[in-house]
Amino acid sequence: MSKASQLNDKQLEAMKYTQGPLLVLAGAGSGKTSVITRKIAYLVQQCGIPAHRITAMTFTNKAAREMKERVGKLLGKEEGKGLSVSTFHTFGLNLLRIELKNTPLKNNFSILDADDCKRILMDLMHRDNLSGAESKELIAKAMKKISDWKNDLIVPEQAHTTCETPEDVQFAHLYQLYERNLRAYNAVDFDDLIVMPTRLLQDNAEVRDRWQNRVRYLLVDEYQDTNTAQYILVKLLVGVMGQFTAVGDDDQSIYAWRGAKPENMALLKEDFRNLKVIKLEQNYRSTSRILKAANHVIENNPHIFDKKLWSDKGHGEVIRIITCRNDDDESERVVKDLLTHKLMNGKNWKDYAVLYRGNFQARVLETQLRQMQIPYKLSGGQSFFGRAEIKDVMSYLRIIINPEDDSAFLRIINTPKRAIGPVTLEKLGLFAQENHLSLLAAASDQRLTMVMPKKATTQLAEFAGFINDFTRELLDDDEPVPKIRQMMNDAGYIDYLRETAATPAQEKTKIDNVEMLYTSIQSLINRAEDVDEKNIESVIRKMVLLDMLEQQQEDEDTDKVNLLTLHASKGLEFPFVYIMGLEEELLPHKNSIAAETIEEERRLMYVGITRAQQGLTLTLAEQRKNGGQMKQMTPSRFLDELPQDELDWLGRKKKLAENVDPKQQAQQYLQNLKALLKR
DNA sequence: CACGGGACTCTTTTT
DNA sequence: GAGTCCCGTG
Numbered sequence: 167m168s169k170a171s172q173l174n175d176k177q178l179e180a181m182k183y184t185q186g187p188l189l190v191l192a193g194a195g196s197g198k199t200s201v202i203t204r205k206i207a208y209l210v211q212q213c214g215i216p217a218h219r220i221t222a223m224t225f226t227n228k229a230a231r232e233m234k235e236r237v238g239k240l241l242g243k244e245e246g247k248g249l250s251v252s253t254f255h256t257f258g259l260n261l262l263r264i265e266l267k268n269t270p271l272k273n274n275f276s277i278l279d280a281d282d283c284k285r286i287l288m289d290l291m292h293r294d295n296l297s298g299a300e301s302k303e304l305i306a307k308a309m310k311k312i313s314d315w316k317n318d319l320i321v322p323e324q325a326h327t328t329c330e331t332p333e334d335v336q337f338a339h340l341y342q343l344y345e346r347n348l349r350a351y352n353a354v355d356f357d358d359l360i361v362m363p364t365r366l367l368q369d370n371a372e373v374r375d376r377w378q379n380r381v382r383y384l385l386v387d388e389y390q391d392t393n394t395a396q397y398i399l400v401k402l403l404v405g406v407m408g409q410f411t412a413v414g415d416d417d418q419s420i421y422a423w424r425g426a427k428p429e430n431m432a433l434l435k436e437d438f439r440n441l442k443v444i445k446l447e448q449n450y451r452s453t454s455r456i457l458k459a460a461n462h463v464i465e466n467n468p469h470i471f472d473k474k475l476w477s478d479k480g481h482g483e484v485i486r487i488i489t490c491r492n493d494d495d496e497s498e499r500v501v502k503d504l505l506t507h508k509l510m511n512g513k514n515w516k517d518y519a520v521l522y523r524g525n526f527q528a529r530v531l532e533t534q535l536r537q538m539q540i541p542y543k544l545s546g547g548q549s550f551f552g553r554a555e556i557k558d559v560m561s562y563l564r565i566i567i568n569p570e571d572d573s574a575f576l577r578i579i580n581t582p583k584r585a586i587g588p589v590t591l592e593k594l595g596l597f598a599q600e601n602h603l604s605l606l607a608a609a610s611d612q613r614l615t616m617v618m619p620k621k622a623t624t625q626l627a628e629f630a631g632f633i634n635d636f637t638r639e640l641l642d643d644d645e646p647v648p649k650i651r652q653m654m655n656d657a658g659y660i661d662y663l664r665e666t667a668a669t670p671a672q673e674k675t676k677i678d679n680v681e682m683l684y685t686s687i688q689s690l691i692n693r694a695e696d697v698d699e700k701n702i703e704s705v706i707r708k709m710v711l712l713d714m715l716e717q718q719q720e721d722e723d724t725d726k727v728n729l730l731t732l733h734a735s736k737g738l739e740f741p742f743v744y745i746m747g748l749e750e751e752l753l754p755h756k757n758s759i760a761a762e763t764i765e766e767e768r769r770l771m772y773v774g775i776t777r778a779q780q781g782l783t784l785t786l787a788e789q790r791k792n793g794g795q796m797k798q799m800t801p802s803r804f805l806d807e808l809p810q811d812e813l814d815w816l817g818r819k820k821k822l823a824e825n826v827d828p829k830q831q832a833q834q835y836l837q838n839l840k841a842l843l844k845r
Numbered sequence: 846c847a848c849g850g851g852a853c854t855c856t857t858t859t860t
Numbered sequence: 861g862a863g864t865c866c867c868g869t870g
Contacts, residue, residue, distance in 0.1 A: 226859065255860045279860080302865075356860045391859095424858065524856050529862095551860095587846065711860065733857045755856055770857085791861080792855085852866080 173197075173204060180411070180444045181205045184213055184383070187408040187438040189431070191415060193475045194460070194776035195451030195739065198413050202385055203233060205411060206249065207240035209383055217241065218248025219382035221403070223257055225391055227712060229737065230256070233387070254396055256711055258359035261366075261377070263704075268366060268373055274568045274703050276353040277710045281557065282573040283309060283344075283355050290343045311337045312344060316357040317393045317425050319364065351604075352570045360395045367402040378405040389414030389434075393425040401437065408438050416471065417464050420733060420770050422763070432470045449475045451739050451779050453482025455812050459782070460775040462809045467765045475776075484814045485782045487748075487805065492789040492796070497530040500744050500785060501538055502835060504727065507742065507781075509839055515541055519728040519740035521774050523753045527746060528729050535727065538836065543726040545734050551710070555663060555676045559654060559683055560709065566637045567703045570604040579605075582662030584629060590622045606630055632657065646702045647688045654680070686712075732774045743778035745771075748786040749799040771804045 173181060180190045180201050192198035206222060209215045224230045234251045241249075250257065259277070262269055278286070287305050311334065315325050322345045325338035348354060354362065367374045381403045386392070389412040392400070404410045412434060419428035427433075435441050449457055457475045488503075490496040504518050520531060528544060535542045550556060558581055561574040568574075580586050597617055598608035608614070610630035614623045636653045643649050654660055660677065667673035687705060690712070694700040728740060732753075747753055754767035775782060784805070789796045 253860065258860095277860090280858095359860075420857080421859085423856085526855065583846085585846085731857065752856095757856065766857095846870105848868105848870085850866105850868090853864085855862095 173200065174448055176444060176446050176448070177201050177204075180446070181208050183411075183442055183444065184209065184409070185442075187404070187434070187441045188411045189389070189434055189441055189443045190411060190413040191443060191445045191471050191473055192413050193415055193445075193447055193449060193473055194418060194773070195449040196446035196475070197450055198387070198446065199233065199236065201446070202387060202411070202413060203236040203240060205385065206237050210241060210245055210249075215382050216248070217246050218250075219380065220385075221250040221252075221257065221381045221383075222385040222387070223252065223254050223400075224387045225253060227253060227256075229253075229387060253711070254399070255356060255359045256708075258363045258399075259707070259711065261363040262354075262359070265363075265366060265373055268370055269362060270349055271354065271362075272352045274352070274707070276351065276564050276568045276571040276574065277359070277707060278348070278353050278355050278573055279551065279557075279710065280309070280356075281552075282353075282577075285573060285576065286347055287312075287340065287344060290340060290347065307333075308337050308340055312341045313357055314425065315341060316361050317395045319361060319395055319398065350570075351572050352568055353573065357395075360393075360399060364395050364399040364402065367399070374402060374405075377403060378407075382409060384410040386410065386412045386414075390416050390419040390428045390431055391421050391426040392430050393427055394430075397427070397430045397433065408440070415473075416469070417467070417473070417769055418736060418773055420736065420766060420773060422766055443471065445471070445473055447473055447475055449477040449776075452477060452776060453479045453780060455482045455485060456775060456778050456782050458812060459485055459808050460772055463768060463775065463804055463807045464772045466807050467768055483781050485784070485808070485812055486814045486816060488783065488785045488816045489801075490785060490787045493527075493530055493747075493787050493791055496746060496785050496787045497534045500531065500746060500783075501534045501540065503783065504742075504744070505538060505540065505836075506839065513741065515725045515727045517741040518744070519730065519735065519738070519742070519777065520744045520746060521730060521732050521735050521777065522746045523732060523755060523770075525731060531729060531746075535729075541726040542729055543724075545728070545730045550679070553676075553679060555679050556683055558659065559650075559680055560706075562633075562653065562657065562659075563650065563706045563709075565606060565633060566640055567706050569606045569633075569637070572598075572605045575605040575609075579609075579629060582658045584625055586622065586625050586629075590618060590626070593618045593622075594626065606633060610634070640702060643702075646691070647684050650687070651684055683709075732770045735777050736773050739777055739779055741779045742781040742783075743774070744783045744785065745774045746785050747790075748784050748802040748805055749790070750802055751799070752790070753802055753804065768804065768807075 174197075177197060177200065180188065181204050190198065190201060192201070202222065206217075206220060209220055210217050222233060224233060230251050230253055237246060237249065237251065250260075252260070262271065262275075266273065284305055287308055291305070291308075315322075315328070315338075320328060322338070322342040325341050326335060329335045329338055348358070367377060384400065384404050386400060391414075400410070400412075414431060416428050416431050419426060422428060435443075452460075454477050457477055461474055488496075488499055490499055500520060504520075507513070508515065508518070522528065522531075532542070532544070551560070558578060561577040564571050564574040565578070576591070579591070594605060594608055594614070597603075597611070597614060598605050601608065601611070601613075603611065607630075609626040614626065636649070640646055640649050640653070660680070663676045663680070664673055667676060687709065690705050690708065691700055691702075694705070728738075730738075732745070745753075750756075751759065753771065754764050758764060758767045786801055786805070787799055790799050791797070
C-alpha cells in the first residue's frame with residue numbers, strides 16, 4: 167500500500183473523476199484504500215459535498231474501521247461529521263431502524279445469526295415433519311437455498327416457481343414458514359439486513375427519494391464480492407444520477423461460493439452506459455518477480471478487463487518451491503526455514519505468514535511451532551461471536567430488548583440447567599403457538615398448569631420472572647454494564663461456566679471472554695455519538711454485528727507468525743509468505759475440480775501470491791494423510807503455470823535420524839542455530 | 846438428563 | 861486419526 171501521500175496519475179484520475187459512474191479496477195496492492203479515502207476527502211474539501219451526504223460501503227467491519235481511521239486523518243472533525251463508512255449490513259440495519267414504520271418490523275427487532283437460523287429451521291422441519299432429522303446436511307442445504315433465494319430477491323411466494331427438484335419444493339415451503347417465523351419473532355437474519363432495505367427502496371418511492379437525496383455520493387469497496395441484492399441496493403441508492411465509485415478486482419473474487427456475483431462487474435458496464443473505467447496496475451507491495459508469477463498464473467483465466475500488475479521494487483528474491491516427503495515433513499520444513507530466515511535476517515515473527523487452503527492444514531503446523539516455541543497467531547476458526555459463552559450472554563441481552571425473541575429464549579432457558587427438558591419445551595411451544603404468545607410470555611401464563619406438571623410451570627415462571635425483573639431494572643439504568651454483570655451472576659451462568667469447563671485454562675478463557683464482552687458493551691456506550699445510540703437497546707443490537715473484541719485482542723501482542731487460510735489472507739500483506747500444499751485436489755481443491763470452478767481456485771492462488779512483498783516460498787508434499795491413510799499426491803497444476811525461469815526447486819534433503827523425539831530434535835536444532843549465530 | 850459408544854466426515858466464511 | 865454429532869441406555 168502506498169503510504170506516501172502522493173498519488174500516482176491513475177490514482178489521481180480516479181480520485182478526481184466525479185462526473186458520473188466510475189469503476190476502478192484495482193489490482194492487488196495498488197493502493198485502492200488510499201484512493202477511496204483520499205477521494206472522500208476530495209469530495210468534501212474540493213467538491214463541497216458535505217460529509218453526511220457521502221456513504222462508503224465495505225464488506226467487513228475491519229475494512230470499515232480501517233477506512234474510517236484513514237479518512238479521519240485527512241478530514242477535520244467538523245468536516246467529517248456524519249460521514250457514513252460501514253459494512254453493507256450495518257448500513258442496512260441503520261436504514262431499517264430509520265424507516266422502521268415502513269417495514270414489517272417492530273421496535274427492537276432481533277438479528278439472528280446463522281446458528282439461530284439453523285435452530286429455527288430444525289424446529290420447523292420437526293414440527294412439519296418434513297422427512298425429519300436427517301438434519302445437519304439437509305438443514306445446511308435448506309439454509310443455503312433460502313439464502314440464495316433471498317439474495318436473488320425472490321420472495322417465499324415466488325420460490326416454488328424456481329424449483330428444479332422435489333427437495334427444492336420442500337425448501338420453498340420451508341422458506342415460507344421460516345419467513346413467517348422470523349416476522350412473528352420480530353427478528354431478521356443477516357440476509358434481511360440487505361434484502362429488506364432493497365425491497366423497501368424498490369417499492370416505496372418516497373423512501374427511495376429520501377435515501378437517494380441523502381446519499382449524494384457512494385463508494386463501494388471490494389465490488390467484485392457483491393451479490394445480486396447488494397448490487398440492486400447500490401443501483402437504487404445512486405439512482406439515475408449514478409454518482410458513485412466502485413472499486414474492485416475480478417481476479418480477487420474468491421467468494422462466489424457464498425453468493426458473490428463477480429459478473430456484477432460486467433453488469434455495471436451495461437447498466438451504466440457512461441461508466442468510466444480506470445485501471446490501477448502499479449503495485450506498491452511486491453517485487454516484480456512475485457508479480458510476474460502472479461500475472462503468469464492469472465493469465466490462464468478468462469478476463470472481462472485485462473490488467474497487468476507491475477512494480478518498481480526490483481526483481482527481488484527468487485521464488486522457492488520445496489518438495490517434501492509428506493505433510494509432517496512439510497510443516498517441519500516450513501517452520502525450520504522460517505526460523506532460520508528470521509534469525510539470520512533479524513526479522514520479526516509478524517513479518518511471516520503461512521497460507522493454506524483448508525484450516526485442517528494448520529494443525530500439524532501448530533504442533534511444530536509449539537515445539538519450537540514460536541509465537542503464532544491463528545486466524546480463522548470460530549470468531550468471537552461464534553463462541554458459546556458469548557452467544558449465551560448475548561441471548562440473555564437479546565431477550566431483554568426483545569421479549570418476543572424465542573430463539574434467544576430457547577438458547578438460555580436451560581443454560582444453566584434449570585431442569586427444563588425437551589418435553590416441557592415442546593408443550594410450552596405448542597401452548598405459545600395456540601395462544602399467539604411469545605415463549606417468554608407463555609412461560610409465566612397461569613393456564614400452563616393445565617398442560618404440564620406443576621413442577622415444570624414453577625420452573626418456567628421463575629425464569630420468566632427473573633428475566634422480567636431484570637428487563638425492568640436494566641432499561642432504566644444509566645449504568646447498564648454492572649447490572650448486566652449482576653444479572654449473569656444471579657442467573658448462575660458464571661458458576662455454570664466454572665463447573666462445566668474442562669480445564670482451568672478453559673474456565674479462564676471463557677470467563678475472560680465474558681468480561682471482554684462487558685468491556686466492549688461499555689466502550690460502545692462511551693463511544694456513541696448521540697443519545698439515540700447510547701441506549702442499551704441499540705447498543706445490544708449493534709453488538710451482534712460487531713467484532714471489536716477481536717480487534718482488541720489483535721492489538722495486544724502482535725509479534726507473531728501469521729497462520730491463515732488463503733481466503734482469510736485477502737487484503738493483507740506480509741514481507742515473507744509461505745503457501746503450503748500445492749497439490750492437485752488440495753489447491754485446486756477436489757470439489758472445485760469436480761464442479762469445474764478451477765478459475766476461482768486459480769484466483770485463490772493469485773491472491774496468495776500477491777500477499778508477498780519480498781519472499782515467496784511454495785511447498786508441496788508427495789504424500790499426505792487422508793483419513794488415516796497415506797495418499798499419494800500430484801503436484802498442483804498451478805506450479806506449471808508459474809514462470810519456470812523464476813523458480814528455484816528444492817528437492818527434499820536427507821531425513822534426520824528416525825525415531826528421535828521431536829521435542830528433543832527441535833531443541834537440538836535451536837541450539838545449533840544459536841551457536842551458528844554467535845560466531 | 847447425562848453420559849458414552851458408534852457413525853460420520855474431512856474447503857473456503859462475513860455479516 | 862480425530863473431532864463432532866446423534867442416539868440409545870442407565
